[in-house]
Amino acid sequence: MAADFVIEGLKATIEGKEILKGINLQMKGGEIHAIMGPNGTGKSTLASALMGHPKYEVTEGTATLEGEDLLEMAVDERARAGLFLAMQYPSEISGVTNSDFLRSAINSRREEGKEISLIRFIRQMEAKMKELDMNPEFLHRYLNEGFSGGEKKRNEILQMMMLDPKIVILDEIDSGLDIDALKIVADGVNAMRSEERGFLVITHYQRLLNYIKPDFVHVMMQGRIVKSGGPELAQRLEADGYEWIKEELGIEDETVGQEA
């Protein structure tokens, strides 16, 4: 069944301050949605709040995946329900190898006694690493420790490929990537496109969308989606910037906390 991801009236606060002020979004399997917007408008908060980061408190609204209430679930349950967040700043975990971590993550989705065999796992991981042009030594490196920015991003995409999620949120996956790395990451994402999987691509540069073609583009300002459209919206933003939207909507300061 195609993933069906619905966000309605989502509001979230951090330390009492409201950052998301009612987000509405519907996604289906096979679709790629892009969320664009200048810095400080709540894009990354949306990503973290959907995944269940403890810093953010959801105060109103719903988010469901295939009819299941995500907001009722713990972070790990959301992950096992099929949500994946490629993070802007992935954590480093010393002493835990990339492969041990990823194998545990895969096995967390399997029943006891049906764990993936080591050989099969290593074969899969090596194949995916090759696609992402990653050095095989990253199998045995400690998770993200000492990775460059670009290596961390590739490692996020590697995890996405291995975990086979239903809804993928890419939070500024393009930041810190040079053009070659960007192409590799985009190829990885495109290879994962399918009717069963939806993508929510968060970025403030249009550049990424040249490589990952979105079906829908949404613009976020002041903690809300203020404009939605097709791929042509991204083109216009690339050409004209965000000012025209602000003028159109009478927004002076687009960051969160500034009301029109």
Added chain:
Amino acid sequence: MAKKAPDMEEYQYGFRDEHKSIFQSGKGLTPEIVKEISKIKNEPQWMLDFRLKSLEQFYKMPMPKWGGNMDDLDFDEIQYYVRPSEKQGKTWEEVPSEIKETFDKLGIPEAEQKFLAGVSAQYESEVVYHSMQQNLEDQGVIFTDTDTALREHPELFRKFFGTIIPPTDNKFAALNSAVWSGGSFIYVPKGVKCEVPLQAYFRINSENMGQFERTLILADEDSFVHYVEGCTAPIYSTNSLHSAVVEILCMKNARVRYTTIQNWAPNIYNLVTKRAVAEENATMEWVDGNIGSKLTMKYPAVVLKGRGAKGSVLSIAVAGKDQHQDAGAKMIHLAPDTTSTIVSKSISKHGGKVTYRGLASFGRQAEGAKSNIKCDTLILDNESTSDTIPYNEIMNDNIILEHEATVSKVSEEQLFYLMSRGLTEAEATQMIIMGFIEPFTKELPMEYAVEMNRLIKFEMEGSIG
């Protein structure tokens, strides 16, 4: 949410057996008891004199005013000598059946078959089982309990016994010297390399027991040996005392690795003195894991006596509810170009307390010596504490001393990251902890690493959520 785990304070080796010992000294410590021990063991006069002198020393010395709280340690409530059986077994069939069952439960005979070159099993005060592979014996390796060594290798024994840690060293060394019993004696001849580890296992069974094994390891020039010790005991509401003395001599170019996995029950005071002397280009490595006990005070030391000698201490300490691990290391650089490394990893949880207490000392002759010390602590909750107390003594300008200490908590960001990939909070926490101690576990022989990981996982279950 997180899987429901068993109570973490549960201690899985807390069972006891009903074996009746053939001799018990009764509680308390007197010269008569010391004489009785020596008589039962049929010791030479010099050893009796040594014991009695040590006992005087013990009476004379005050309790240490530093370290852990020993207010509940009552020397009059301890049994100083318990002889479990008449003779030592060379096969497990010769060991009294209750005792054998206990060691079976602890997995010792199984481990022996799989990956050990020699095994010594001490129960209460005496070694009840001992064996070593024939090929090591053929190469002249001596691995025996210390009482047997006194009888069968009197010259070697007397030459080195008590020379590295004299009875006057500290109150507990004096106590051990007065009432010592059991422990291991190892001699590795010149050039002999024991590729497979030798293991000793120490088990306390009775209540209010005092276990005072004495170990002496002599590694002759160019030799190598890896000695592993493990220890457990039943849980009682009263306290027991384990106070060992371990002396090691690494002669020129020799290498000794001494691995401890200490998992005493939470009613045991573990007050141990361990010291090695490393001669020219010799290497001494202490790998020291402290998980159990009520209070551990233990600071494995290396006296770097010969040029180019190397010393290392790699330790982990885990302190839970009502536990204090006051552990560390001492590196005494007495010769030029000596190097030492200390890596200490501590975890405190459920109100436990971990203290790193270390000494890096550089004498006048320690020209070009180097020491690198790294202490990392992971604190799992707000009730638990940690301290780092490094002492440095530097008598030579031309040395390098590096010290690095970190204290951290399991971070929210790390947990979120791991959980966002599908791991439960418990699994994620465990993964972070296992990663934290990985520098330690990777130094263990594979079988022990597996066991260590299992132990730590068991300890950590239920520590969150």
